[in-house]
Amino acid sequence: MLQNMSPGHKQSDCFKSVYHFSGITPREPKKKFKGNDKTYYHVKDIAFLHHEPLLEMHRAIRVHERKIKKAEAKKNVERANRLREKTPKPKIDRIIRQRYPRFVDALGELDDCLTMVHLFATVPATKEKKIDVDLIHKCRKLAHEWQAFIARTHRLRKTFVSVKGIYYQAEVEGQTITWLTPHALQQVVPDDVDIPTMLNFLQIYQPLLGFVNFHLYHSINLKYPPLLDPELEAEAAEVYGLIRYAQSNNKPTILETSELVESEQLESKQDGPEIQNKKSELRLAQLQHQLPSNEPGALMHLVEKAAGEDGEEYDDETKQCKNLFQNVKIFLSREVPRESLHFVIPAFGGMVSWEGEKAPFAETDQSITHQIVDREAQGHRFLSREYVQPQWVFDCVNARIILPTENYMVGRIPPPHLSPFVDYGEEGSYVPDYAKTIKHLQAAARKEVLPLPGVEKDLEDPQNLLAEGIIDRAAANQAAKEKQKLMILEKQYHEDLKKELQGATYTSAGSTEVIQTGESLNNGQANIDDVDMAELVMPNKKRKLLKAMEISNQRKQSKNDTIIRRKKKLDEAQNQRS
């Protein structure tokens, strides 16, 4: 079934790239008949590769390379250059179509593609590493186009500023796509990284993202590639420019019957649900005339599709995301990471401006509500706006509410930035304090429940009040739990007493010479024994699985425990100080 290829076997670049492109990966056979150190491919996979037109293309490329080499050896620079320009290029679109037959498939595996493209958008172009300037520009362009689409359609869900970069998570067509963009700083290309391999990947990722972008732009009736205002580009505000382009050009074009539904959906975005419904009814009436009467199924299908897409378009989450920063006007200071905020703020419905000639509004604008500042102290302040650190935006986005800005003021150390990807649902997982606070704030925002009137001082600081409330609640919960535990313990104790009594009666009934021992010991171990008993009868396979599970659980637990221990220590230290 399987063919083996040892890793030591010299694989030509051509071979490698054919593998990259066609997406064939090694297999894990049930029996590794040639040893553990070998790589195994499926025979059918290899056979499939034999008919791959890509192979022919790579042979052509190799022949061409030889020609170039020859020309260079003869010092025929002109010919060499001409040949170099005419190097045949493999056709990527066919491969992409083959690997991802449906658009959804491509979206599902877009994570790595996006991460790589975003990374290469920040890598320095170097000649010795053969990283081309054009390539980097293309990466930048594609990344911005993607971000513009996400922002325009408000599909961004979560953001996370980590040490490694900024993580974004978007939901497109039901696919959750997470990607990482490095911080806007110069990347270092280390020597132990094999750049050709990465470029090989990029060779397929770039067109893939191009096609995906095209499809997405097409789906919202926009021309692709979008035209960009060169001045905005010069100001490094490409994303903003693209978003503006997307908004301004969002007019329905001439429609064909097949595109009707799509266009309706687009219009609905602007017009609101009622008008949209009317319109769709009208269109349906028109369609009924056009469609042959003996095909009611097709019509039904269309209606269903329209309905389904409606639901998708107006799902609660998108709405919520769209309206998060609705009443917020934000101005960015110079030192703020502009690129990511240009992306995030419009994605959540906010207005954003910056210091520059093409900026939509100036710093002196009185309607600005927030100014994002990342410096030690702010000199001149407008009273009408709040000066916050950039983390505030990311935390708001993750919490889906506008958080109180008090903790994010300029010059303060902001509260911890928490990962939105952590699931607290798991039992026994540690929940940081700030997560609790945010949760409570969310609950308060949702139910519109105002914090109970307390002392005036507390009223001034709603967050503190809330936090206290949470702490109280948590304490109450803990107390209740402890009580339960106590109850259980008491019960157990009673049972023990009973047992002991019975034991005593037995002993009294037995012969007088007998010495009673081991009773209490046995009782204590009864529970443990019960557990062990079942394990004895388990088959080996299951027992090993159980062991593995126990070990992993233990590891998790120990991690959790260290965090809780550290927390306790910190709290103690704080208490002592205060």
Added chain:
Amino acid sequence: MVELDNQKEEPIPSDYNEDSDDSDSTQHSDESDFEDSSADKDGDSSSGSSDSDSDSKSELEDGSPAQDNSGDSEDAESQDEDDVKSEGGSEGSDIHQEGVGGDESDSSEDEVAPRNTIGEVPLKWYEDEPHIGYDIKGKKIKKKEKEDKLGSFLANVDDSKNWRKIYDEYNDEVVELTKDEIKIVRKLMKNQAPHTDFDPYPTYVDWFKWDGAKHPLSNAPEPKRRFIPSKWEAKKVVQYVRAIRNGSITFDKPKEEDDAYLLWEDDSGLTEKANHLAYVPAPKQKLPGHDESYNPPLEYIPTQEEINSYQLMYEEDRPKFIPKRFTSMRSIPAYENAMKESFERCLDLYLCPRVRRKRLNIDPESLKPKLPNKKELKPYPITCYIEYKGHEGAVTSISVEASGQWMASGSSDGTVRVWEVETGRCLRRWEIGEAVNCVTWNPLPDIHILAVSVGQDVLLLNTGLGDEEEQQRIKELLLVDSPKASEETGKKAPSVSWLKDDKHDGIRLRHLKTVTSVEWHRKGDYFSTVMPAGESRSVLIHQLSKKLSQKLPFKLHGLAVRSTFHPSRSIFFICTKKTVRVYDLLKRKLIKTLYTGLKEASSIAVHPGGDNLIVGSKEGKLCWFDMDLSAKPYKTLKCHPKDINNVVFHRSYPLFASCSDDSTAYVFHGMVYSDLNQNPLIVPLEILRGHANSNGRGILDCKFHPRQPWLFTAGADKLIKLYCHY
């Protein structure tokens, strides 16, 4: 000379040079330069002029004296220009005498000639004299009166032209330089031609063309080739045209940008991936937790000690990412591993085999099999009921009498004791003097004989129980005709000798090697002994009534550990280290071999039904064999962490037990159904603890009570315990 020099710098063809030079000079200096030309001629003809030139240069370098001289000469020139013409001839020599540079100054020097004629002598000589020299007529020229310094200074201050006044020491006069002269001086200082009117870059005048010219310079006719199109060029063009037509020459197309288009136009029809083989999408990367945040909660940051402790860990165990805290976004540095991690991801994507693995998201408890309720399986021994104290060494072996009233025990202190089960009273005690390996009651209720293995001997002891009739029979059984036995075994090497033991009133069977176990046949007449070191004679079967011993007629593979009789048929089991061999004693042949899969078996017990048996091993495993089912264990239970010393079945209850060196005894429910389709049911019931560990040994032996669900355990801690079901 200077002019020539300058012209050489110009890029004009040499043959052209002279003409132009001439014309130039003629053009520029119309009348006044007649003397100039003469001077030129002079300069050209006389070799001395070059000297003067060099002189002037050197003096220029010196500075002020040169200026003085030239100024002086200029001054003279300007003053009396009229005299110049008359003195033309002699002037050349004069100049040479004076050695003053500059062609023009040469000519002007003539007028000064009457002033001072001392020639080229150092002026120092005249310093102290009242005169400066002599005029042309030989008269002394008197020095002028010097103004006092203050007066001259005041005069100088008022005079705006003071800066161009120079004192001529030679003629003792003050000379004022003209503007032109200053220009010349400046030019000289710049190493340019010292002539105000001289233009080094004149506009070119083509003297060979003029408007009214009748004839061209060359009268040759135009060649024919200038009018006929080239044949070779035409041929080349034809060649190219043909090549283009044939397609052998292709033009570079404008570079194509591979533009995106609507690739997935109609993918609604496709429901599944149409890939060649089952496609496994790459697993997504793990999402970051709080610890990767740039500003994680404080409790996520490891302390310095913890970070140091990471260094002690193995590299695989070490955490790959250590959380760090930055108090503001501006302080986040670039992540140094960004490229590397991306690259590793690439490698993973195309080099790692992909396997679709089902992730078990289940409660570990659900993996455990559901056991039947223990309460329904009662009775079984639970609690320690009686402890039998008295032995002074580890109790190695115990045995319960068939009626269940008595229990015998052997210990490493060299004693054998008989206890009353119900009361725990020690009934009898034999001092044997050597550590006892094994104690076994005769299974018949009316023959109260104990078989005790001690070192190389097996003792058959009369316990003295039972009524007189029974005692009579026992004593008859235990009578040995010693000489006869020796005779019989005289021929061959005697494997066993039956001797009378006077001290304990019984029989002593002397073996060649250490006897580890003794096992009675159910009928009480035969018993087998095992000597693991006995090689071919390691398992012997003795007959009590005839006082006979015989070795097994079978070849053993491996070291014999234990032996036992079938509870109902004439089948004999020998447990070796790895296998259990089953023999039919009547047919004298091997029935089957059971492969335990254990490293070293230590004990064996047969179910009273006879079809099932259990084997305990030194690695703590317990194998249950269903002999009808297969030659491999039906179930292997890994229950003890240490050696299993003994395993037993209960004679009537569906119970079995194992005891081990970890000081525990396990009690199991082992139900064997008469229905052949139903597999035996094995349920672990109870772990009996209570024995203490001594010298690494725990419970050495365990036996069930023949009628009650009670278990006796003999520990290395000198105790025997009875566990009862209540």
